[in-house]
Amino acid sequence: MTPQRQGELYAVVLSLLESWFPILALVAVQSIGPLNTYGFILIIATAVLLLLLYVREGFGGLADREALPDLLWTSFYITLLFTLVFIGLRYTTAGNMAVILTLQLFFSYLYFNLPGREKLDALHTFAAFLMGSGAVIILFPATFIFNPGDLLILIAAATAPLANFYQKRARQRVSALTILTFRNLAALPVLFGAALLFEGLPTFEALLKVLPAIAAVALLVYVLAKILWIEALHRIGITKLSAMIAFMPLFTLIFAYPTLGEIPTLRQMLGTLPILLGAYLITRPAPAARVP
Numbered sequence: 001m002t003p004q005r006q007g008e009l010y011a012v013v014l015s016l017l018e019s020w021f022p023i024l025a026l027v028a029v030q031s032i033g034p035l036n037t038y039g040f041i042l043i044i045a046t047a048v049l050l051l052l053l054y055v056r057e058g059f060g061g062l063a064d065r066e067a068l069p070d071l072l073w074t075s076f077y078i079t080l081l082f083t084l085v086f087i088g089l090r091y092t093t094a095g096n097m098a099v100i101l102t103l104q105l106f107f108s109y110l111y112f113n114l115p116g117r118e119k120l121d122a123l124h125t126f127a128a129f130l131m132g133s134g135a136v137i138i139l140f141p142a143t144f145i146f147n148p149g150d151l152l153i154l155i156a157a158a159t160a161p162l163a164n165f166y167q168k169r170a171r172q173r174v175s176a177l178t179i180l181t182f183r184n185l186a187a188l189p190v191l192f193g194a195a196l197l198f199e200g201l202p203t204f205e206a207l208l209k210v211l212p213a214i215a216a217v218a219l220l221v222y223v224l225a226k227i228l229w230i231e232a233l234h235r236i237g238i239t240k241l242s243a244m245i246a247f248m249p250l251f252t253l254i255f256a257y258p259t260l261g262e263i264p265t266l267r268q269m270l271g272t273l274p275i276l277l278g279a280y281l282i283t284r285p286a287p288a289a290r291v292p
Contacts, residue, residue, distance in 0.1 A: 007235030010228040011244035017225040019251030022094035023259050024217045025086065028210040032202035034086035035195035037214065039188065040207065044218035046184040052223075053177045061178035070170035074179060075186035077163035083191070084156040091149030094260060098252035100153045102245065102275065104160035106132045108238050111161050123281060124240070131278030137271035161238055168233045176230035180223075250276065 001009075028037040053059060061067070089097055109128055170179050195201065232241050250272050257263060 003235040007232040010232035014225040014228040015247040024213040033199040039191040045222035049181040061174035067173035073166040075183040079187040088149040088152030098249035104157040108161040127278040127281035130274040134271040134275035
């Protein structure tokens with residue numbers, strides 16, 4: 001299997017895993033608050049990552065001075081991104097969150113394709129347009145008014161390509177485990193400082209109630225899916241990877257119905273069609289240029 005195909009396979013698997021993130025996180029956010037939810041997820045994920053890092057390669061990568069600037073920028077943008085997502089999740093639905101985050105494709109295209117850093121041919125550009133159109137159909141209600149949660153998650157979607165850019169650069173120097181461990185360690189004091197200031201720590205009973213959901217998000221999303229994400233970034237372009245996660249909102253809409261009772265709307269169902277078609281086209285090889 002070529003590195004390109006490996007990256008595409010990783011993207012599909014991580015989309016399936018991350019589709020559970022809005023559903024499970026919403027349960028915890030409603031109980032103990034967004035900052036506490038994010039912080040306790042990172043505690044579990046970081047403990048697992050530190051163990052994996054120690055067993056597989058040691059902690060030398062954490063002290064790589066050449067990778068340090070990219071690691072710091074990655075930590076900044078990732079912490080900002082998920083803080084916005086967790087706070088936004090308090091005010092919107094799991095399905096809306098999943099769909100809005102696919103708009104990172106447009107921001108990725110804006111940041112990296114228009115300046116000419118990553119090139120997409122006409123077929124892939126059309127695929128990107130289809131996927132973005134599907135997200136817009138689902139995102140905008142008839143009144144074209146955002147609720148605060150949707151707006152915060154939209155800002156997070158605009159931040160995601162910047163985080164991916166620095167993660168991709170850092171991966172050229174250090175492993176995915178090192179990147180994930182570093183960014184989590186950098187985020188923890190910031191998160192719990194903010195949680196103490198704005199939310200207060202949760203009671204033991206409240207934390208115990210949502211611990212299964214927090215542990216599932218930590219292990220499946222913040223460990224396994226994030227490793228797959230960084231490894232996929234190492235093999236395919238930022239824009240293409242951003243496009244391929246368009247499967248995530250479809251999975252979320254399907255899983256949210258039996259777990260949260262969120263019934264997909266007609267608008268959401270119509271919007272998934274161009275998303276799936278675009279996701280299929282974006283993975284197709286570019287047509288060979290004709291030789292005159």
